[in-house]
Amino acid sequence: MRYKAMLLPPGDVYVFDVDGVLVDATERLREALRRLRVSSASTPGELDPRLRQRFWEVFLSEELLALDRPRRVGIQLLLDRLGRGVVIVLTGRPYRLYRATLRELQGFGVPVDRVVVSMRPRGDRRRDVEFKASVLARIPSVAEVHDDELEVLEAARRLHPEARLFLHRGDSYEQVT
Structure with missing residues (x-):
């Protein structure tokens, strides 16, 4: 193309x-995972595909940029x-x-x-x-x-x-x- x-x-x-x-963005990452109640993953790639989309919504929220x-x-x-x-x-x-x-x-x-x-x-x-x-x-x-x-x-x-x-x-x- x-x-x-x-x-x-x-x-x-x-x-x-x-x-x-x-x-x-380390603290933002931790907080997004905490809000999703995920303790077994440290990166979005380790998440179940259904949960991954929700992760990105939380991680890319304006509110969490403060972290x-x-x-x-x-x-x-x-x-x-x-x-x-x-x-x-x-x-x-x-x-x-x-x-x-x-x-x-x-x-x-x-x-x-x-x-x-x-x-x-x-x-x-x-x-x-x-x-x-x-x-x-x-x-x-x-x-x-x-x-x-x-x-x-x-x-x-x-x-x-x-x-x-x-x-x-x-x-x-x-x-x-």
Whole structure:
């Protein structure tokens, strides 16, 4: 499938995920699982498919965003890249959280007026990797991709073989070769 390129200013593009890169959502994850009374799972992938949909509704509620904490390393990298080119914040969060996400990022020190934010459109239930790959396919000149999912970075490698890829885990990150 061919996608139209995004209209962006010329120059290198630096792509950052939100949850797991700019934001530590660990407490939100724990609270969502607690509210579902699930003690046997630590990730949504371990949940029964029927319960998984309910998990995402709870986890992606505006109310629980208050539990998030900034990931300083991701934010510092983003701030550094602002002076080098265009920064795109690409998140699988649904568009209904757009304003709340901007408030959250701004509260964590991200100058939201200087970044492009791309979020999952209403009704889009594709896997994160599929959604993000469809957006990445439309971005020219990707210099770096920062994500906490290896599968997303592998898709980025196929689309942008020259891009530097960074896998974020906890309070650190590593370049994926």
